Amino acid sequence: MAPDGVSGTIARGEADVTVPRRRTGSLARLARRRSTIAFLLALPLILIIAGLVAWPATWAIYLSTLNRRMTASVGLDNYLFLIESETFRMVVWQSCFFAITAVLLKALIGFWLAHMLHTIPARGQRKWRGMLLIPWVIPPALSTLGWWWMFDPSYSSINWILNVFGFPSIPWLGTPWWARIAVVTVNVWYGAPFFMIMYLAALKSVPEQLYEAAAIDGATGLQKLLYVTLPMMRNIIAITVLFSLIVTFANYDIVRVLTNGGPRDTTHLFATYAFQVGILSGHLPRGAAVSLFMLPILAVAAFFILRGVSRRAREMM
Amino acid sequence: MAQVSLRRLTKTYDGGVAAVKAIDLEIADREFVVLVGPSGCGKTTTLRMIAGLEEVTAGEIRIGGEVVNDIPPRDRDIAMVFQNYALYPHMTVFENMAFGLKLRGFPREEIARRVDRAARILGLGELLDRKPKALSGGQRQRVAMGRAIVRDPKVFLFDEPLSNLDAQLRVQMRTEIKAVHQTVKTTTVYVTHDQVEAMTLADRVVVMNQGRIEQAGPPGELYANPATRFVAGFIGSPAMNMIPARLVPTAAALAVALEGGPTLPVPAERTARYAAHVGRDLLFGIRPEHVTEATRTDKPNLAPIDVTLDVVEPMGMETLVHFRLGRTSVCARVDPQAAGAPGEAMRLAVQMDRMHLIDPATDRVL
Structure with missing residues (x-):
């Protein structure tokens, strides 16, 4: 019997088959294998991800190790410079503050809205749902322009209303804290409907009988919320928060339109600061370094949230 | 409590x-x-x-x-x-x-x-x-x-x-x-x-x-x-048979004339109870277990009827037999040994002291 170096599964009685023919046979078998077919079917997606995600990411990492003119490697100097820069430390702080407060407020307001909608009978619910979704479907750059006018120091309609009730005008975009509040407000206004719609779907999926069982077990409305609704929605809440955390952390358009990072760089986020450093100031490698700083922060959050999600899904589904 | x-x-x-x-x-x-x-x-x-x-x-x-x-x-x-x-x-x-x-x-x-x-x-x-x-x-x-x-x-x-x-x-x-x-x-x-x-x-x-x-x-x-x-x-499975019937007087007491079937004697003690309904169209109700093979001797008030079996369903400890009386399909529970084959004639006995008469106008049992 000829030495069988191709496959251990070839049936006996094929010993007379010549070696080249056996090669093509094994190639055909390889092509027929399920894992091969699966790989081939996934290949277009793998190429897209490699081309649009993996390659730019690798390139960005390489870029961040170059000098300003991109002629020589400077190692980790760009990162070290950023860590020592007071402005960048403020950007990190502001990004965290912005993302955490905005996501928290969006989650709370979204949850509250979803609960309100859930109690409206199905027929009236649709028009309210539609109206409440409007902020989320307007392109944020445009809606932020609208907010910018409302915050404008000379023509602010919000200030006008405050004045009507006898309150003084507020320099919305002119002082660091008011500007931060303004940026968070617009982001919450834009993002809360997304939370609302996700939570509404989750609320609808909680079986009515669980509430009835809880009512008979002696639960008050608040206890039903704490012991039935929230635990049943935990996975949706976790995934929505993670998703929103990533998107909010990487937000660009709202800050760019509303404050452009000002006053005195106090409202800059990673993305706007990276744009300012990399494009406006022409230091591409350092801009790349700024945006790469986001990665470890988000990775840690994603790891913990997704671990909880998959554990609960295993136990409950 | x-x-x-x-x-x-x-x-x-x-x-x-x-x-x-x-x-x-x-x-x-x-x-x-x-x-x-x-x-x-x-x-x-x-x-x-x-x-x-x-x-x-x-x-x-x-x-x-x-x-x-x-x-x-x-x-x-x-x-x-x-x-x-x-x-x-x-x-x-x-x-x-x-x-x-x-x-x-x-x-x-x-x-x-x-x-x-x-x-x-x-x-x-x-x-x-x-x-x-x-x-x-x-x-x-x-x-x-x-x-x-x-x-x-x-x-x-x-x-x-x-x-x-x-x-x-x-x-x-x-x-x-x-x-x-x-x-x-x-x-x-x-x-x-x-x-x-x-x-x-x-x-x-x-x-x-x-x-x-x-x-x-x-x-x-x-x-x-x-x-x-x-x-x-x-209540009861198989359900009680309900056969259109008419209450008729006989020499001694009363009898029920089943639609498309025989006339069966009503037990004497029920005469007074049913007297007012003589001549009316009623439903004769009888449970399958109260229609058994005629050879059974341990039950009182048995009234014999001769039928031709349509369907026979052996259940193990008993056998259900189905036959027709007029337009109505009737089910009886018989001993597995006594049951005939479909198409065969069989003599069954109705336990008349377990009968019910239902007034179709009021749906009440009389």
Whole structure:
């Protein structure tokens, strides 16, 4: 019997088959294998991800190790410079503050809205749902322009209303804290409907009988919320928060339109600061370094949230 | 421990659909009452009104003498087992059973003691740390019962608790429910559409139809003396035969002339009871087990009829034979040895002292 170096599964009685023919046979078998077919079917997606995600990411990492003119490697100097820069430390702080407060407020307001909608009978619910979704479907750059006018120091309609009730005008975009509040407000206004719609779907999926069982077990409305609704929605809440955390952390358009990072760089986020450093100031490698700083922060959050999600899904589904 | 009383209890839904129509029912302390009827008869609505999950349109519900119409479910001191169990999927078996006690502020040791006791009664000891997802249907059902038992409530309410189980498990759980009631002895209202469940479990069966109570009584009483055509047809499997008939006078007493069949003598002691209905079109009701092979001699009042068998269904300990009388298909239960083959003639005997006459105009049993 000829030495069988191709496959251990070839049936006996094929010993007379010549070696080249056996090669093509094994190639055909390889092509027929399920894992091969699966790989081939996934290949277009793998190429897209490699081309649009993996390659730019690798390139960005390489870029961040170059000098300003991109002629020589400077190692980790760009990162070290950023860590020592007071402005960048403020950007990190502001990004965290912005993302955490905005996501928290969006989650709370979204949850509250979803609960309100859930109690409206199905027929009236649709028009309210539609109206409440409007902020989320307007392109944020445009809606932020609208907010910018409302915050404008000379023509602010919000200030006008405050004045009507006898309150003084507020320099919305002119002082660091008011500007931060303004940026968070617009982001919450834009993002809360997304939370609302996700939570509404989750609320609808909680079986009515669980509430009835809880009512008979002696639960008050608040206890039903704490012991039935929230635990049943935990996975949706976790995934929505993670998703929103990533998107909010990487937000660009709202800050760019509303404050452009000002006053005195106090409202800059990673993305706007990276744009300012990399494009406006022409230091591409350092801009790349700024945006790469986001990665470890988000990775840690994603790891913990997704671990909880998959554990609960295993136990409950 | 408490009695439950329903007085003129009515439920009308928003669209004007009357689900329960002014029913009256007194349930004694420790009694096991089963509400049974076809779907849409109002039995579940009645149960949910007792639980407080459904608003009462009119009438009143008393639990332990206290009117509870406007008392929320949590203050009624009741426990309920749902059709789909309604276990909290994110809690372990222990937490599911302990939840009601925890909300009521029981001390931790007391909760553990009660859950342990219920787990022992229901054989759940090893499952206490599992989540409902990891349990079989029967085990989930037991946890749902455990959740009710630990509370030691005034009343247990069961809403079709066995309908999601397979046939074998259903019979087993039925026995367990009965055993639990014999141990715990709490007033119980149990809803089912399965008349066998109703007959086997109940101290008293309440047959409901179209929002009304057709008849209430001990299982044997309902079986032997149904008050209405509906009860006669609903209780018992296979169902009671109902053959169009006419009451005719004979020399000695009365007889029923079956449509397309023989005339059978009515037992003498019923003459007075039926006298007023002579000559009217009625329905002759007889259960399959009261139509047997004619060779049987241990039964009194046997009236012989000769039939041609259409279908023969051997059941093991007995055989069901079907034959036609006029337009009506009739079922009889005979000894497997005595049953003929389809197409063959057979002499059967009707046990006339078990007959019923139903007035088709009022649907009442005469």
